[in-house]
Amino acid sequence: MQAISQALATFWQYWSFNLVMDVGRYVIAATGLALILKLFWNAGLGRRKIQVRSASRADINREIRTSLRTAVIFSLNGAAIVFGAVNGVFTIYTDFETAGVFYLAISVVAIIVAHDAYFYWTHRLMHHPRLYHYFHRTHHRSVTPTPFAAYAFDVPEALLMAAFTPLWLLFVPMHAFGLFLFMAFMIVRNVMGHAGVELMPRALADSRWFGWINATTHHDMHHQSFHYNYGLYFTWWDRMMGTEHPDYRTQLRGCAAETETFPPLVAPNNAAMPGLSSGK
Numbered sequence: 001m002q003a004i005s006q007a008l009a010t011f012w013q014y015w016s017f018n019l020v021m022d023v024g025r026y027v028i029a030a031t032g033l034a035l036i037l038k039l040f041w042n043a044g045l046g047r048r049k050i051q052v053r054s055a056s057r058a059d060i061n062r063e064i065r066t067s068l069r070t071a072v073i074f075s076l077n078g079a080a081i082v083f084g085a086v087n088g089v090f091t092i093y094t095d096f097e098t099a100g101v102f103y104l105a106i107s108v109v110a111i112i113v114a115h116d117a118y119f120y121w122t123h124r125l126m127h128h129p130r131l132y133h134y135f136h137r138t139h140h141r142s143v144t145p146t147p148f149a150a151y152a153f154d155v156p157e158a159l160l161m162a163a164f165t166p167l168w169l170l171f172v173p174m175h176a177f178g179l180f181l182f183m184a185f186m187i188v189r190n191v192m193g194h195a196g197v198e199l200m201p202r203a204l205a206d207s208r209w210f211g212w213i214n215a216t217t218h219h220d221m222h223h224q225s226f227h228y229n230y231g232l233y234f235t236w237w238d239r240m241m242g243t244e245h246p247d248y249r250t251q252l253r254g255c256a257a258e259t260e261t262f263p264p265l266v267a268p269n270n271a272a273m274p275g276l277s278s279g280k
Contacts, residue, residue, distance in 0.1 A: 010083070011079055011083055014078075014079040014082040014083055015075060015076060015078075015079035017079075017082075018074075018075040018076075018078035018079045018082070019071075019072065019075040021075070021078065022071045022072075022074045022075040022078060023068065023071045023072075023075070025071075025183065025184070025187050026067055026068070026071045026150065026151055026187065029147070029150070029187045029188055029190075029191045030064075030067070030147040030148045030150055030191050031147075033147040033191045033192070033195060034146065034147050034148070037147075037195065037196075037197055045197050046197075048197050048198040048199075049196065049197050050196055050197065050198055050216065050217055050220045050251075051144050051196065051220065051224070053143075053144045054144060054196075055142070055144045055145070055146045055196070059141075059142060059144070059146070060146055060148055062141065062142075062152070063142055063145075063146060063148040063149040063152040064148050066138055066151070066152040066153065066154075067148060067149070067150060067151035067152050067153075068151075069155070069158070070151035070152070070153045070158040070161075071151055073155065073158040073159060073162060074151075074158070074161075074162055077162035077163075077165070077166065080166065081165060081166055081169065084166065084169075085169075089170075090166070090169040090170065091169070091173035091174070092169065092173070092174055092175075092176055092179065093173065093174075093175055093176070094175070094176045094177075096175070098175075099173065099175070103175075104175045104177065104178050107172060107173075107174055107175070107178050108178045108181050108182055108185075110172070111168055111172070111174070111178070111182050112182060112185060112233060113234075114164075114168060115164055115168075115182075115186070115232070115233075116231060116232050116233045116234050116237070117237065118164045119161075119164075119230075119231070119232040120230050120231050120232070120237040120238070120241075121237075122160055122161075123136075123230045123232075124230050124243070126157060126160070127226070127227075127230075134154065134156055135154055135156045135157045135160065136154065136157055137154060138152060138153060138154040138157075139152050139153055139154070139157065140223065140226065142194070142223060143223055143224060144196060144223070145194035145196060145219075145220065145223050146194060146195075146196055147191040147192075147194055147195055147196075148194075149194040150187065150190040150191045150193075150194055151190075165179075189214075189232070189233055190232075192216055193214065193216055193218070193219035193220075193232070194216075194219065194220075194223075195216050196216075196220065197216065198215060198216050198217050198252070199215075199216050200213070200215040200216060202215075202252055202253055202254075204252060205248075205249040205250075205252040205253045206249070206253070211235065212234050212235050212236050212239075213233070213234060213235070214231055214232065214233055214234060214235055215252050217248065217251050217252045218231070218235065218245075218248060218252075219232075221245045221247075221248060221251065222245075225245060227243075228243055228244060228245035228246075228248075229243070229244060229245050229248065230243055
């Protein structure tokens, strides 16, 4: 009984730390970007608005409420990862002599590339008509997303997203700083994807070397059309699988808020997986 009590106390210690980290990471990233958009709106960001429509106060309140719930789930997952690392299930090291700086850099790049693949395929899976209502409907209630929509998930989606890191750590040792860099990169790119304003250079549309990087328009169009642009960080899976919106690069070159040419919105309850169920 004493061993159980001690284990629970230890888990609580891990969880409280991760709760502060996960909630703080979301609040700082989402609020910080929202503040930047407000401060520089009249300095040019307003002209880069992607949609004519603006999110309502009710939309933003829902996004914050559901995102905070997701942050709590992520914090429980983080506590479980620390608990697993302490007990030898995962290998998370803190010194730089164990594997060196080069391995640290390579492992961070690898986890980002792997996470993009995981996100693409689980994202498409959640768009299956039999799963959509339970996994992904809440996120798509934000037809015009804001930075606060970054974690606006249903509970099953939050659990599915959380599962990536422990699955990765079962096979790949990571430096604690590498994990921190990955988590920071993930939330920053996530809030950027939901900014509602194009934050990336429009030259990405025609760039031979950097056109594989997702611009904000890429994910914003997914929130509008539902059946395209499933990738998180990169465009290559959408290109390979034929799920990139045919008007994406045209929209990125211009101002979508002035020349809105998206196809009519599809009711999210009818969302499907192009190439796997109905659709393309």
